[in-house]
Amino acid sequence: MLSYTNSSKGDAEQLRRGTWSAEEDSLLIHYIARHGEGHWNLLAKRAGLRRTGKSCRLRWLNYLKPDVKHGNLTPQEECLILQLHSKWGNRWSKIAKYLPGRTDNEIKNYWRTRVHKHARHLKIDANSTPFQHVIRCCNWMPRLLPKMESLNQTSQHDQELMTMEQVPVQEQISGSTDIMSTISQVAEYQTSPFSIISNNDDYTLAKYCYHDDNIDKNGCYYNLASTSAFEDFPYLVGDCHKPDYNCVNDGFADGLWSMREL
DNA sequence: AACCATGGCAACCGCGAGAGC
DNA sequence: CGCTCTCGCGGTTGCCATGGT
Structure with a gap:
């Protein structure tokens, strides 16, 4: 080749x-x-x-590069990509800054292969407002949240940190261990928005994203609560999404989730 | 087993911004 | 000011693995 x-x-x-x-x-x-x-x-x-x-x-x-993470995106990462893409569009490098270890190329590929595919099947533009409502309000986001919750019970974040400490990528590649590099990876990871997810004292991203009291009977409304923990991440703070149409009854959601279970 | 379609992803391309001279 | 070079970004291509027929 x-x-x-x-x-x-x-x-x-x-x-x-x-x-x-x-x-x-x-x-x-x-x-x-x-x-x-x-x-x-x-x-x-x-x-x-x-x-x-x-x-x-x-x-x-x-x-x-040693701090590049390989492997599938976590539900938390998928959730954040969806959020940030709805905010910034195809600004892949900007989105990647909020996902430590993930590259703009990887995020772009994820979007094009997974998210775009759903849009194609639904015969709507992936960048259109209706599709964004489907993603964010009807099915995708809400379905990610229980997964994030269940992962939190086993402290996914801690597991990932442990994995990073035990098998540094740099070691896999070069066979040498650079402890400072590993420490900096962990430190950088802990300052990301995801660091909050497994922090019970400070609530979790999933809980911020998903308040049962604010979901209407169609599951089309959720609120992202305000917290000082998100001061550096303005989009997630107090951002409310309410679709201006019924995206469940129009059949988009059913089609979306019959194709792939997240 | 062979062929074909599809998905996932690494890599390339073109363009624009910014720095240096 | 203009030229060149470097860098970064977003879009696109094409290879390869996998699954279906």
């Missing part, structure tokens, strides 16, 4: 494209470990990689 870009400077300067090999990954990791990130075009040449600087940067940021 490997190809080369056209070059007028001869074969020696042809650039590789396509899937990265383990050898290339190793070259990139070790070069950055010694010299740091940045100046990607120069980095590519000095590291002996026949890749564009752009390609090196992308590979590092989306896959090789």
Whole structure:
């Protein structure tokens, strides 16, 4: 699957494209470990990689960087993506800032493969107001919340932190342990909006998102309560959503959840 | 077993912003 | 001011695995 870009400077300067090999990954990791990130075009040449600087940067940021989390998104992360996308639209990098360890590319792929798919099947625009109401008010968000609650009972957040401490990504990749890197990962994670979820003293994101008293008979209304814990996260604070139409009776919701159980 | 359709995701591309000269 | 380079972003492509027929 490997190809080369056209070059007028001869074969020696042809650039590789396509899937990265383990050898290339190793070259990139070790070069950055010694010299740091940045100046990607120069980095590519000095590291002996026949890749564009752009390609090196992308590979590092989306896959090789130690604090990149791999694996399925948690319900909490899915919930936050839905919230933030309804607020900011396709501002993937901005959304990714609120999901430590997740890349804009991963979030973008998640949206396009999972969320867009539902919109296609429902024959409505994924960016349209009706679809956003379906996602946020009728089914998707409310169904994520019980999952988040059940995960909280077993302290999912703590489990993730334990997992991160036990098997640092950097160790998996390079075979060496950088304890400071691991600690910084955990510290960064704890300052994210998700850090509140398993904090019983400070309530949980799920409980903030979902108040039974505020849900009407169609389940189309929920309130995001205000709390000082969300001062740095204005969208979640006191934001109320009430659809201006009955999104359950119009059949959107049934179609949505017959396709995939979250 | 072979073929085909589909989904998931890594990687690429084009563009624009910003910095440096 | 204009040029070049670097970087980052969002959109798109294409490979590969999986499931269905």
